[in-house]
């Protein structure tokens with residue numbers, strides 16, 4: 609079974625590789641394939657499933673609901689509220705609608721999709737705590753938050769903690785490592801890497817970076833995609849949620865954990881895919 613680790617300080621073990629679902633549900637003729645891919649992923653232990661009310665205007669959540677029907681207890685289920693809906697009432701209402709589309713009575717993790725919406729953060733966090741108290745969600749998280757925004761979000765909570773920050777993180781976009789990663793490590797917040805394959809622009813077609821990846825993959829008996837996933841989840845507190853509709857991709861992604869990159873491979877990666885200078889703004893999709 610796939611490698612798991614504690615998700616922040618929740619006490620819950622979560623697979624280090626999960627499944628994203630952006631664009632899932634966009635084309636009704638692809639639905640059977642999407643459901644199948646998600647179920648194959650569940651069979652392989654990729655039980656951290658990420659969706660959002662925004663994706664396909666709720667259609668991604670509906671497809672996820674079909675994929676997890678009868679298997680809800682296996683899943684660490686995550687969805688997100690849109691900042692434009694994130695008033696107190698709006699958050700509670702959005703959560704109810706997501707639960708209905710997902711065909712469940714509870715979420716494992718509910719995220720504010722990005723910061724800076726028109727509703728005060730304190731209202732959203734208050735609604736999240738009310739949803740925890742009501743048993744509708746287990747944990748609270750955020751997405752696309754900078755270090756300062758994470759601090760404010762945590763201060764808005766009175767009884768709960770921020771369990772995670774879901775951020776853009778792939779080999780060619782390591783901005784999260786300038787300061788957010790160290791803060792999350794200290795505070796016991798999980799960091800979930802979204803778009804780990806740069807939305808399909810991975811592996812690089814040619815050039816020095818491709819050569820580096822090919823050499824490391826060969827030395828470890830893995831593929832370049834597996835090297836990328838292992839790099840992004842190389843230490844405690846890190847998780848990745850690739851999206852894959854092709855079953856062969858799902859299987860490959862499940863092999864992105866449970867082994868270690870050698871110290872020399874890590875050093876080569878750091879050189880070929882450097883962290884940007886401090887002060888670089890956090891990238892978003």
Ligand SMILES: NC(=O)c1ccc[n+]([C@@H]2O[C@H](COP(=O)([O-])OP(=O)(O)OC[C@H]3O[C@@H](n4cnc5c(N)ncnc54)[C@H](OP(=O)(O)O)[C@@H]3O)[C@@H](O)[C@H]2O)c1
Pocket residue numbers: 627628629630631658659721751752774775801802803804805806807808809810811833834849850851852853854855857858860861893
């Ligand atoms: N919080 C946020 O603001 C935010 C933003 C963006 C994304 N996300 C979440 O993160 C998830 C993942 O990000 P993403 O969908 O943007 O892109 P991604 O996971 O970086 O890339 C998806 C693309 O990579 C391909 N792929 C999957 N496995 C592969 C493999 N082993 N080798 C080569 N290519 C592979 C997929 O192909 P096939 O589908 O054809 O298999 C698809 O074209 C999203 O689905 C969503 O759940 C969150």
